[in-house]
Amino acid sequence: MTSLKKQTTRILDWFFPSFCVQCETPVNTHVGICQYCLTDLPLLDLNKHPNLLYRPDIAELFPDCQFNNLVACAWYRPPFDGWLSQLKFSNQIFYKNVLQQIITQQLSTVKARCEIWPELFIIIPLHRERFIQRGYNQVAQTWGDCLNNEDVKLDYLHRHKKTDAQSSLTKAKRVKNLQDAFICHQNLAGKTVAIIDDVMTTGATLNAATVALKKAGAKQVWAFVTCLTPLGR
Numbered sequence: 578m579t580s581l582k583k584q585t586t587r588i589l590d591w592f593f594p595s596f597c598v599q600c601e602t603p604v605n606t607h608v609g610i611c612q613y614c615l616t617d618l619p620l621l622d623l624n625k626h627p628n629l630l631y632r633p634d635i636a637e638l639f640p641d642c643q644f645n646n647l648v649a650c651a652w653y654r655p656p657f658d659g660w661l662s663q664l665k666f667s668n669q670i671f672y673k674n675v676l677q678q679i680i681t682q683q684l685s686t687v688k689a690r691c692e693i694w695p696e697l698f699i700i701i702p703l704h705r706e707r708f709i710q711r712g713y714n715q716v717a718q719t720w721g722d723c724l725n726n727e728d729v730k731l732d733y734l735h736r737h738k739k740t741d742a743q744s745s746l747t748k749a750k751r752v753k754n755l756q757d758a759f760i761c762h763q764n765l766a767g768k769t770v771a772i773i774d775d776v777m778t779t780g781a782t783l784n785a786a787t788v789a790l791k792k793a794g795a796k797q798v799w800a801f802v803t804c805l806t807p808l809g810r
């Protein structure tokens with residue numbers, strides 16, 4: 578951290594003290610959760626399973642994955658589901674901070690365990706109309722800062738038709754809703770690329786994105802998500 582940034586942080590801490598989302602002890606600005614509570618969170622064990630598709634219960638829940646590797650931070654359960662929806666609908670900064678601490682920790686665990694690593698990171702795009710309605714893409718907002726040292730692309734994948742909100746549909750309808758939903762105009766021949774989303778419910782969105790990226794030549798597609806729903810099908 579530069580000395581100017583350090584000073585600014587100190588001043589912000591003085592005027593706007595931050596508190597841990599779990600135990601409410603004071604924490605530095607840019608931090609959402611204290612180190613003790615972070616250690617206590619029920620995160621998925623990526624040290625044991627750096628590719629969650631090889632974890633038997635997850636392979637059974639999501640049998641149709643088109644992508645080669647799955648990395649998720651946690652199950653979509655309390656407290657993570659609450660933090661994600663608070664961020665999505667009220668855009669509160671301390672939920673972004675806590676999610677970024679979790680993502681950074683999980684990314685470094687996986688990176689240390691993997692011999693190959695994606696060359697490009699592509700954030701799943703919202704449809705333009707939904708982006709305008711909400712005013713921001715919460716996936717880009719949370720993951721963007723955690724991928725400072727990676728090659729992040731925001732314009733490699735496009736939604737070329739408006740899809741209905743996935744949460745209101747059954748699994749079969751979700752797949753149909755998403756057929757050819759994405760397009761990639763880049764040449765990704767031979768590349769290992771990562772796609773990033775916040776919640777994986779059935780995997781239909783990530784599968785549709787994977788199909789588009791493989792059509793563009795990608796050798797491997799890895800999916801990175803903040804949370805996995807325990808419901809699967």
Ligand SMILES: [Zn+2]
Nearest residue numbers: 597600611614
């Ligand atoms: Zn705490």
